[in-house]
Amino acid sequence: MEAAGVEILAISPDPNERSQDLADRLRAGYKFLADRDLAVARRLGLIHVAGGAEKQDVPRPATVLIDKDGIVRWMALADNIQSRPDARDVLRAVRAL
Amino acid sequence: MMQAMPRALAVAALVLALGTIVAFGVLLQRPVPVPVPPAVYLGALGLAVVLAALAVARSRRWLPVSALAISVLLLGLAGYFHFVLARVPATPTALVIGRPAPDFTLPDAAGRPVSLADYKGNKPVVLVFYRGYW
Numbered sequence: 046m047e048a049a050g051v052e053i054l055a056i057s058p059d060p061n062e063r064s065q066d067l068a069d070r071l072r073a074g075y076k077f078l079a080d081r082d083l084a085v086a087r088r089l090g091l092i093h094v095a096g097g098a099e100k101q102d103v104p105r106p107a108t109v110l111i112d113k114d115g116i117v118r119w120m121a122l123a124d125n126i127q128s129r130p131d132a133r134d135v136l137r138a139v140r141a142l
Numbered sequence: 143m144m145q146a147m148p149r150a151l152a153v154a155a156l157v158l159a160l161g162t163i164v165a166f167g168v169l170l171q172r173p174v175p176v177p178v179p180p181a182v183y184l185g186a187l188g189l190a191v192v193l194a195a196l197a198v199a200r201s202r203r204w205l206p207v208s209a210l211a212i213s214v215l216l217l218g219l220a221g222y223f224h225f226v227l228a229r230v231p232a233t234p235t236a237l238v239i240g241r242p243a244p245d246f247t248l249p250d251a252a253g254r255p256v257s258l259a260d261y262k263g264n265k266p267v268v269l270v271f272y273r274g275y276w
Contacts, residue, residue: 050265050266051265051266051267051268052261052265052266052267052268053267053268053270054256054258054267054268054269054270055270055272056248056269056270056271056272057271057272057273057274058274059274059275065251065252070173070174071174075270076250076251076256077250077251078248078249078250078256079248079249079250079251080248085246085248086271088236088244088246089235089236089237089243089244089246090233090234090235090236090237091235091237091271092233093230093231093273094231094233096230096273097273103273103274104271104272104273104274105230105233105271106230106271106272106273107235107269107270107271108268108269108270108271109237109243109268109269109271110266110267110268111243111258111261111266111267111268111269112266113261113262113263113264113265113266114242114262114263115242115243115245115258115259115262116240116241116242116243117237117238117239117240117241117242117243118239118240118266119239120237120239122232122235123230124229124230124232125180125224125228125229125230126228126229126230126273127177127179127180127224127228135268139266139268142266
């Protein structure tokens with residue numbers, strides 16, 4: 046994905062240190078951004094209300110492709126907390142830009 | 143032989159059903175969690191129910207009967223998790239295909255602010271929103 050010249054921004058309410066730790070262990074070429082109070086997820090309408098283990102709000106798992114001009118070109122919003130888009134589908138959408 | 147067959151079926155059902163639950167938990171506890179797909183765990187538990195039912199059809203002793211009870215219970219719990227608890231209700235989103243994504247700024251792992259607008263005119267971006275580990 047990075048080879049295709051795409052920046053991947055992984056966004057969660059996790060604290061920075063844990064996300065950085067995870068990124069280092071995975072040697073992942075993407076940036077982790079901390080949305081501590083879910084303000085961004087909330088503004089974008091990507092909240093699973095009371096979806097957490099303690100009935101707290103959590104992000105709705107979502108993958109969104111934005112082109113160079115800032116336009117949304119493809120997205121996958123989870124309808125189940127276990128579902129994630131196939132990486133090949135994301136790559137196909139990137140190649141179709 | 144007549145006795146061994148239902149017992150073997152019952153044991154296979156129990157191993158399959160309990161093994162599925164254990165594998166589900168163990169794989170999620172790994173440093174990089176590996177979620178077992180719903181089709182796999184529901185399929186495995188369904189198969190355990192079939193094996194236990196075959197065992198019960200051949201013998202009504204306690205082992206086949208309890209294997210069936212445990213398999214059905216675990217399949218029911220897993221089904222409840224997948225079809226009820228794990229569902230994410232559809233809610234309106236501000237993201238629309240073909241429309242500009244709203245800009246935002248968030249701190250990266252080093253605390254430096256990163257804005258979506260930083261990439262405009264530069265390169266495409268994939269946003270991955272995930273639940274995190276809290």
